[in-house]
Amino acid sequence: MLPEPLGASDIEQANKGAGAVRAALDEAALSDWMAQHIAGFSGPLTLAQFNGGQSNPTYRLSTPDARYVLRRKPPGAVLKGAHDVLREARVQQALAGSDVPVARILGVCSDPAIIGNDFYIMEMIEGRVFWNAGFTDVSVEHRAAYFDEMNRIIAGLHGVEPASVGLGNYGRPGNYFARQIARWSRQYLDDELAGRDENMDALVAWLPGAIPPGDETAIVHGDFRCDNMIFHPTQPRVLAVLDWELSTLGHPLADFAYHAMMYRMPPDIVAGLGGADPVPLGLPSEADYIALYCQRSGRTGIDNWDFYLAFQFFRLAAIFHGIKGRVLRGNASNAQAQQRAGAFPRLARLAREAMEACS
Incomplete structure (x- = not known):
């Protein structure tokens, strides 16, 4: 059906x-x-x-x-x-x-x-965009298929060999976390107009020394969320992944953690489940969703999961800090930019909570 x-x-x-x-x-x-x-x-x-x-x-x-x-x-x-x-x-x-x-x-x-x-x-792709990570516009019995499709595509993206599609020089391979932490820390610290936040300052100090061992390189989207995809009008099939501004060569587990962050993201900030129990909603649990990605990407599991979440909450907080700066400068492009700017302190707090879970 x-x-x-x-x-x-x-x-x-x-x-x-x-x-x-x-x-x-x-x-x-x-x-x-x-x-x-x-x-x-x-x-x-x-x-x-x-x-x-x-x-x-x-x-x-x-x-x-x-x-x-x-x-x-x-x-x-x-x-x-x-x-x-x-x-x-x-x-x-x-x-x-x-x-x-x-x-x-x-x-x-x-x-x-x-x-x-x-x-x-x-x-222009005509189709369906879901702004709610619970896919509440779809009947309960169909929702898991949409999650499976998102999981399939992000695993597929990470399986594309960059050089095989002409993206071997799309970013610097290796040391992704060190470079990203430095980039977003610098962007946060340089935007003096948007101000400082004690939780962000704590993460800027902690993250460089908490990077897990091991390294991988893949094409990463950087903003892989349900509302950055256009689905087929009547089928659980993605027709196009949009908004590639933050894409680069990076660590696939960082990219997947950002996507899976939807399980912990308050729905009024960006598309998220806000701590709701996903199973009664017809959705896979966070653990099952991670296991499905691991199966598709040839992994036995993901160590240091809390670090990846802390990093991604920090990164998103830094992005929202940049939105706050654009609002103050008067060149924000989106009607919801003011709301996003106001959510920055909450994201910074979520980032710190994830950081504290690592200790």
């Missing part, structure tokens, strides 16, 4: 609710560029901006015959190394044809004369 089908209005809502354009761009210049670089493009062009996505403004581009999605850097000053949409385009181009479903990239532009900064255009 298949999940309940969606109507046209449901699919429209599932594609992240595009509305009024908040970060304006030169529509005429964009249309001219698309006419030259996007095969089959024919105007007139109309724009709407998606509500999803915290960092890079994302737009639905519509013509009488087609619809596209545009991702761009946010306008104004940005932190060094952040919002690299060209990396997003590169990894999606590389993974096209692999077992990891991605939207097809149609055009990439690094010329600031067009709309003011870098952007890329990809096909």
Whole structure:
């Protein structure tokens, strides 16, 4: 028995609710560029901006015959190394044809004369986006299949050999935790406008000395959550994984821990189960979900699980700290940015609690 089908209005809502354009761009210049670089493009062009996505403004581009999605850097000053949409385009181009479903990239532009900064255009995937990690829009008996699909895809991503898809130089192999801890610590400490937090300061001091032994390298997504995927309208099948801004070469267990963090994440911060018992909801337990990933990735188990969770709560807190900084600077791209900024102290506290569980 298949999940309940969606109507046209449901699919429209599932594609992240595009509305009024908040970060304006030169529509005429964009249309001219698309006419030259996007095969089959024919105007007139109309724009709407998606509500999803915290960092890079994302737009639905519509013509009488087609619809596209545009991702761009946010306008104004940005932190060094952040919002690299060209990396997003590169990894999606590389993974096209692999077992990891991605939207097809149609055009990439690094010329600031067009709309003011870098952007890329990809096909628009019509499907279903789940904002609730409990998949409550699906009948209880179907929910486990959606979790199984997410598990299959993240294990598949980590099984892609980077060099085989042209991503051997997509990041530096090895020492992932040391480099990531240094990166997010620096980004947190450098953003003086967003302020300091005692829990974050404690993690900045503790994390470098707590890194477990052993090292692995894989392509990692960096933000693998249910709401960063488009599912088939009526089947537990992912049509495209979105939002590759944080992707790199990294440690697969870090990436999986971020994904599995949904079991402990309050649902009002990002998609999470908030400590609810998943089994009565028709979902696998955290332990069973970890075991399923281990089975698919050839592991017998995951040691130091609490460290991986502490690291990822810290990392997400640092990202939300950056959102807070963008709110204060006035260049946050998302209507929910203020709410995300307000959640930063809670994430920092969750990170510290995970850290304390390691001792």
